[in-house]
Amino acid sequence: MKVIVGNEKEISQLIADEFVKVVKAKPTAVLGLATGTSPLMVYADMAKAYKDGEVSYKDCKSFNLDEYVGLEGTHDQSYRYFMTENLFKHIDIKLENTHVLLGVGDYKAYMNQYDKEIDEAGGIDIQILGIGSDGHIAFNEPGTPFDSLTHETELTEQTIKDNSRLFNDISEVPTRAVTMGLASIMKAKKIVLIATGKNKAKAVYGLIKGPITEDMPCSILQKHPDCTVYVDEEAYSLVK
Numbered sequence: 001m002k003v004i005v006g007n008e009k010e011i012s013q014l015i016a017d018e019f020v021k022v023v024k025a026k027p028t029a030v031l032g033l034a035t036g037t038s039p040l041m042v043y044a045d046m047a048k049a050y051k052d053g054e055v056s057y058k059d060c061k062s063f064n065l066d067e068y069v070g071l072e073g074t075h076d077q078s079y080r081y082f083m084t085e086n087l088f089k090h091i092d093i094k095l096e097n098t099h100v101l102l103g104v105g106d107y108k109a110y111m112n113q114y115d116k117e118i119d120e121a122g123g124i125d126i127q128i129l130g131i132g133s134d135g136h137i138a139f140n141e142p143g144t145p146f147d148s149l150t151h152e153t154e155l156t157e158q159t160i161k162d163n164s165r166l167f168n169d170i171s172e173v174p175t176r177a178v179t180m181g182l183a184s185i186m187k188a189k190k191i192v193l194i195a196t197g198k199n200k201a202k203a204v205y206g207l208i209k210g211p212i213t214e215d216m217p218c219s220i221l222q223k224h225p226d227c228t229v230y231v232d233e234e235a236y237s238l239v240k
């Protein structure tokens with residue numbers, strides 16, 4: 001596991017550069033994408049690279065990590081909506097090649113075929129991850145088995161509290177989600193993780209220094225052959 005420390009602007013640009021490098025080397029690359037606040041600047045930099053004519057994503061496919069159960073893709077807190085607003089509509093990826101888990105309707109059927117779809121697309125070439133303050137990656141909360149594939153899960157009180165900042169009221173935050181599993185994520189050929197702020201320091205310690213345990217789901221990344229962690233000084237403070 002490699003660790004790179006810098007401010008949010010610097011590390012976001014470095015991660016966007018990694019995505020651009022992968023897509024330039026393989027225009028049909030399969031991109032693993034995350035939502036949340038952490039990747040926002042990365043997506044802005046990826047869109048800028050497209051606008052500047054440096055890269056085209058027109059032959060790429062994408063798979064997102066997770067979605068809230070109960071939210072339609074048109075809901076402004078759904079992850080489908082987030083991706084459209086923050087990345088897809090700013091680049092030339094074809095919408096039919098973007099995959100986000102469903103949170104309504106026959107979402108379980110889609111969830112059950114998600115890993116197979118990723119495999120059939122050739123596997124994820126580069127996966128971006130954020131990290132929860134409780135050490136979750138995607139919505140794999142503490143206690144999730146390391147061999148988990150895409151599944152439905154209950155969010156912890158901590159995650160609901162953390163994510164309530166984006167809703168009008170904490171009672172509106174969905175309590176369940178569908179998420180790629182830890183084994184699904186570990187299959188990605190290359191992983192980049194971004195963490196900023198003091199709120200992430202404990203999780204980042206577990207990620208880099210802690211024992212590999214299902215109580216700290218992110219710790220499994222220590223076993224990945226090509227994982228780089230990008231942190232700011234605050235997120236890195238307990239490791240130092």
Ligand code: F6R
Nearest residue numbers: 034035036037038130131132138
């Ligand atoms: C989102 C996801 C989550 C977030 C994590 C951090 O698709 O998979 O694991 O990455 O909850 O969220 P932010 O970046 O909002 O702090």
